[in-house]
Amino acid sequence: MNRKSTHLRADMESEPQVDPQRWYALALILLPTLLISLNNYMMQVALPLMQTSLHASFSEAQLIFSGYSLGLAVALIVGGKLGDMYGRKRLLTLGVLGFTVMSLLGGIVSQPVILIVIRIVQGLSAAMIQPQVLSMLQINFLPREKGLVFAIYGAVIGVGFTLGLILGGFLIDWDLFGLDWRIVFLFNVPFGVLVLLFLPIIPESYGKVRAKLDWVGTILLTLGLLLLIIPITLGQKQGWPLWTWGCLMISILILLAFLAVQLRKMKGQNEGLIDLSIFKANSFGIGIVTVIVIYLSMFSFFFILNYYVQSGLHYDVRAASLVFLPLGVGYFLTSLLSSRLVQKWGNVVLKTGALLMGISSLLLMGSMYLDAGHLFIPQNIILLSVYGLGLGMATTPLSNIVLSIVPAIEAGTGSGLFTTCMYVSNSLGVACIGILFSSSLGQIQSLANLEDYTRAFSISIAVSGVLAFIAYVCIRHLPESYK
Template identity: 65%
Template sequence: MPNHPATSLLATEKLEQQVDPRRWYALAVILLPILLNSLNTYMIQVALPSIQKSLNASFSDAQLIVTGFSLSLAVALIVSGKLGDVFGRKRLLLIGVSGFTLMAMLGGLTSNPTLLIVIRIVQGLAAALIQPQVLSMMQINFLPREKGLVFSIYGALMGFGFAFGLILGGILVNWNMFDLGWRTVFFFNVPFGILVLLCLPLLPESHGRRTQSIDWIGTVLIMSGLFLLVYPLSEGQKQGWPNWIWGCLILSLLFLFAFIAVELRKQKRGEAPLVDLTIFKQRLFGVGMASVVLIYLSMFSFFFILTYYLQFGLHFDAQATSLAFLPLGGGFFLTSLLSSRIVSRWGMVVLRIGALVTGICCFLFIVLLHIDAIHLLHMQYIVLLLVYGLGLGLVTTPLTRVVLGTVPMKDAGTGSGLFNTFMYLANSLGVALIGILFAASLRQSLAIAVLSDYVRAFSASLAACGGLALAAFVCLCFLSNRTEKLTESQ
C-alpha cells in the first residue's frame, strides 16, 4: 500500500533535520584523499617504463610495481571498510593518508626494484584504509536525492585525477627536476599528503555498527587466496612457468573455496562473516559486480599495454605518452561529470552504450594500427581515444552508484569495501593477465623487439580488452531500467 503524501513529507523533513548542514564542506575534504590516490595511480602509470629502465627491472618487476599496490589494496579493502565502521572512519582516514604519504617518500628514495615493490605493497595497504571510509561517508551523510550529484562529483574527480595525473606524471618525469626523473612522481605526493592531513581534522567522526567483530580467519583466507592467485601470474612469464607457480595457483583456489565455506558456516551459525555472501543473491548486485570486474579488467589492461606500446614500441617519452592519454582522460572527465543527469533521463541503457562503445573502440584501434602504427598523436587516434574515454565514463561512474545503492546503510563500509575490492582486484588481474598475453605475443624481450612485434602484441591485447568490454555490455543487458529508479529511491 503506498504511503500517504503527508507521511512521506514528514519522513523527508525528519531526514533533512538529521543530516549535517556542513556536509558539502565535508565532501570537499573527504574527496581530497581520493584525488591523492587517483593522481598517484595514474602518474605512476606513465612513469612505469622509466622506472623499469632506471632500476634495470624486468617486465615482471614492472608488473609487480602496479599489481603489488592494487592487490594489497584489494585484499585489505573489505576488512578496512568494517574497521572504519567499528573504530571510526575519520581515524582510519588519518592513518591511511599518513601511511600513504610516508610510503610515497620512501618510494622516491629507493633504488632497488624489489624494495620498491614492497613499498608499493605497504602503500596499497594504506590506500585500502582510505577508499571505503570516503564512500561510506558519501552514502551516509547525504539525502537520497543528493546522492546522484555526490557520486557524479566523485566520478568527475576520479576522471580529473586520471586525466591530470597522466599529464602531470609525464611532465614531472620529463622536467627531471634536480635530476630526480621518475622519483618526482613519488615526491609530489608528500606535500599533497601533508595538506590532506591538515584538512582531515576538520571532519566529524562517524561509525557504523561498533559492536560487530572482525572475521580474522576469513581475512587471512581471502588475503592468502588472492595473493597466491595474482603473484604467480605476474612471475610466471619471467620464471618460465615452473611447477611452484602451478602449485600456488592450485593453493589459491583451495584458500578461496575455504573462505567461501567459512563465511557460509559463520552465517549459518548467526555469527558475523567478513562478507555477507547472501548479498550476491540480489540480482542487481550480482550482475553489477560482474560488470564491474569485466569493465575494469578491460580498462586497466588497456592503460597498461597502451603505455608500453607508446614508450617501448614507439619510443615516446613520458610527456608524449601523457599527451596521447589526454583525449581519453578528457572524454572520461566529461561524461563522469554529466553521467548523473544522463542516466536519470535515459536509465540503464546509458551504461550499456558506454560498455559497447568502449569495446568497439578497442577493435577499431586494431584496424587503425594496421593502417598506421606510428602516428598515435594524429587526429584519427585522438578522436578514437576521446570516444573511448566518453564511453568509459558513461559506464564506470554510474555503475558505482548503481551497485552501492543496493547496500544497506548499516553495512555501508563493508559494501563499499567489497565494491572497491573487486575493482582493484580487476586491476591486479588485468595487468597480470594482459602482461602474459602481451609478452607471449611479443615473442621477444622488450629491448630487442621491433615495431612489428609490438603491433602484433598490442593488437592481441586490444582484442582481449575489447572482448572484456563487450562481455560487460552483455551483463548490463540483464539489468532493467528499473535499476536506476531503485537507487534513486534509497
C-alpha cells in the same frame, strides 16, 4: 495546504538526517582519492628512471611498482570492515597518515628493498582510505544527491588518470630542486598534511560497532588474495614458472575455504568478515560481475595501448602519456555529466557507454592495422576520445548502482568488496592480455618489427573490445530501480 506541498513535506520529513557540512567534507575526502590515482600513474612514468638511479634489478623494479597494488588489493575488504566496526573517519585518518608518512620516506631512502616495503605499506594505507571514501559517499548524502556525488567522484578519478601520466612525466623532466624521481613521492606529502589538518570537519559514522573481527576469515581471505595476486602480477614477466601455478591453485582452495567459513557463520547467525546475504539482491550480484568484466576490458585496453606505443612505436615517456590525454578528457566529461544523464535515461547510459568502448576498440584496431605507426592522426584521436566518453558513461554510475543496495551498517565492507574486484580485475586483465600479446607477437621482442607489434596489438585490442560487449550484456540485466 495543498496535496503537492503535503507530499513534499512528507518526503522532507522521511529523508535521513545528514550533516550540513557534508559538501565541505566531500572536497576533503576526495583529495586522498585524487592522490591515490595520481600516485599510481606517476609511479608508472617514474619507474624506468628509478630503476636506473637505484641500480635496481628488473624484478626489484617490478616489485616497487606492483607492491603498492599488492598491499592495496589484499586489505581492501578488511579495511572496509574495520571502518564499519571502529569508525570510518578514524580509519580514513590512519590511512591518510600512513600514506603521507610512506610518501615522505619514499622520497628519502635509496635502497630498493626498503622502497618495496614502503610501497606495500603505502598500498595497505590506501586500502584503509578507499573503502571509507566510498562508504562516506554512500551514507553521508541524501538519496537524491548520490548521483551527483558519485559523478564528482568519477570525475576526480578521471583527473587523476589524465594528469598522473602527464604530470609525472613533466615533473621528472623538470627535475625540480634536483629531486629527480623522488618528486613523485614527495608530491603527496603536502596534500596529505592538508587533509589531516582539516579531517575534523568530517562527520564520524559507524556500522556494527560491537561486532568482532572474523580473524579466521581475515587470515584466509588475505592469504588467498595474496597467493592469487602475486603470481598474476609477476608470472607473465617471469615466463610463468611452476611456482606461479602452484600459488594459483592453492589460492583457489583457500578462497573456497573462506567462502565455506562465511557460509557456515551466516547459517549460524554469527558475524563473518563479509555478510554474503548482500548477494541475494540482484543488483549487487550482477553489479559485481559487471564491475569485473568492464574493468577487465578497461585495464587490458590501457595496458596494451601503453605497451604498444612504447615498445612498438618507440614513443618516449612524455609522448606515450599524451596518447591518453583525449581518453582522459572524454572520461572526465561524461563522469561529470553521468548523474544528469542517468537521471534522464537510466541504464541506457551505461549500455551506451559499454557499446562505445567496444566499438571504438575495434575501430582503433582496424585503423592501426591499416595505417601502422601513425597513432597521432585525427581518426585515432577521435576514437580514443570516444572510448573515454564511453568509459565515463559505463563505469562512473556503476559505483552508485552497486553500492546503493548495501545497508549503511555494511557500507565499508561492500565498498571494500567493490574495490577489491576492481583491483583483482586490474591484475588479471594485465596478466591475461600480456600473455595474449606475447603469443601473438610470434617472436621475442628484440626481434619483433612494427608489423609484428601491430598484429599483436590488433588481436589484443579486439579481445578488450569483446569484453566491453560482454559488459553490455551484463548491464542489460541490471534492474532499473536507480533511474
